[in-house]
Amino acid sequence: MEEEGRSVEASGSSVDEAIEKALEELGVDRDQVETEVLAEGRRGLLGLGGVEAKVRATLLEPDELRERLVEFEEPAPVGADVAEIALEVLRNLLHHMGVQAEVVVQEPSGDESLPVVLDVEGDDLGILIGRQGETLRDLQYITRLIVSRKLQHWVNVVVDVGGYKRRRQTILTELAERVAKRVMTEERPVALEPMPAHERRIVHIALRDYESVRTESTGEGGRRKVVILPKEDS
Numbered sequence: 001m002e003e004e005g006r007s008v009e010a011s012g013s014s015v016d017e018a019i020e021k022a023l024e025e026l027g028v029d030r031d032q033v034e035t036e037v038l039a040e041g042r043r044g045l046l047g048l049g050g051v052e053a054k055v056r057a058t059l060l061e062p063d064e065l066r067e068r069l070v071e072f073e074e075p076a077p078v079g080a081d082v083a084e085i086a087l088e089v090l091r092n093l094l095h096h097m098g099v100q101a102e103v104v105v106q107e108p109s110g111d112e113s114l115p116v117v118l119d120v121e122g123d124d125l126g127i128l129i130g131r132q133g134e135t136l137r138d139l140q141y142i143t144r145l146i147v148s149r150k151l152q153h154w155v156n157v158v159v160d161v162g163g164y165k166r167r168r169q170t171i172l173t174e175l176a177e178r179v180a181k182r183v184m185t186e187e188r189p190v191a192l193e194p195m196p197a198h199e200r201r202i203v204h205i206a207l208r209d210y211e212s213v214r215t216e217s218t219g220e221g222g223r224r225k226v227v228i229l230p231k232e233d234s
Contacts, residue, residue, distance in 0.1 A: 007058040008154070014041060015053045020204070020217060022057035023197035025156070028141050030197065030224075033057040059145065076150040083116045086157045089146045090118050093139070101125060106160070115156040118143075119163065128161045133168065136161055137196060169202050176206040179228050180213045189229040194219065200226050 008025045012018035015037055023030060034057070041053030076085050083105045090103050101122035120128060129136045140159035147155045160166065172195075179190050192203065203226045204215050214231045217224055 007056055009038065009054060009056045011039075011052040011054045012041075013052060015055060016217060018053045018055040019057065020197060020201060022055055024201035026057060026059060026144075028059065028137070028197070032060055032141060034060055059141075074150070075152065080151070082147070082151065082155055085150055086116045086118055086143065086147050086155070089150070090120070090139075090143050090159060093143060093146075094120070099125070099128065101128075115158045117158045117160065120159070120161045122162075125161050129164050132196060133164065133199075134196070136164065137198070168199070172199055172202045173206040176203045176226075176228070180207055180210055183228050183230055184212045187230050189227050191218070191225055191227045194223050194225045197224075200224065203228075 008022050010018045010021035010025065012021055018041075019030070019035055022035070023033065026033060036056045036058075037053070038056055039051065039054040042051050087103055087105060094101055094103070099122075101120045104119050104121060106117040106119050127135065128139060130138075136159065140157065143159055144155065144157045147157055158165070175192070179192065183190050195203070200217055204217075207213055207215050207228065210231075212231055213228055215226050215228055218227055219225050
């Protein structure tokens, strides 16, 4: 996966799969990006010689959001620590929201290929999570935009609230594995409930090494969901 500015390029066996990967990297849903298909991709004969699809996804900045970002746009000093900048940005956002909470950096790493993970800690922070994590998704989206603007390059920042994402990942992984066993037993597809892009990606990853099932995303917009299917014999 390649990154430039506030855009990412991703490849997959299909255009939809490539878009899913790009959305997961950006941590947003499809309506928050502009997508460009760079290569349609094609399947090879008997699984050989195929060409992967490739897309570019660029974060959209709605006019009303762009106006509010002006006060946060002062560039960061050259060589500034990414984690410290992200920490300051998120703290300022919470202050403007009137939310009293502590923000800590989880597992800081000198490896720039790994995301900076910020965890918001405090009491009664459900308002920052929202239904199916939608508010948390938007908070992460805005934090990434501001940090990337300050540093003049794309930065992968993950925002969590009280370990919500870690717990949700465990729940979704266990759900995916249970449904996969059901699919293998009953030999018929099972569709999960609609989920945002980053949660669908968790399911895809949880089952990607299963030999007897495969996953695909279907539906449009907020009704997009993962379907777990028996893998056809080759």
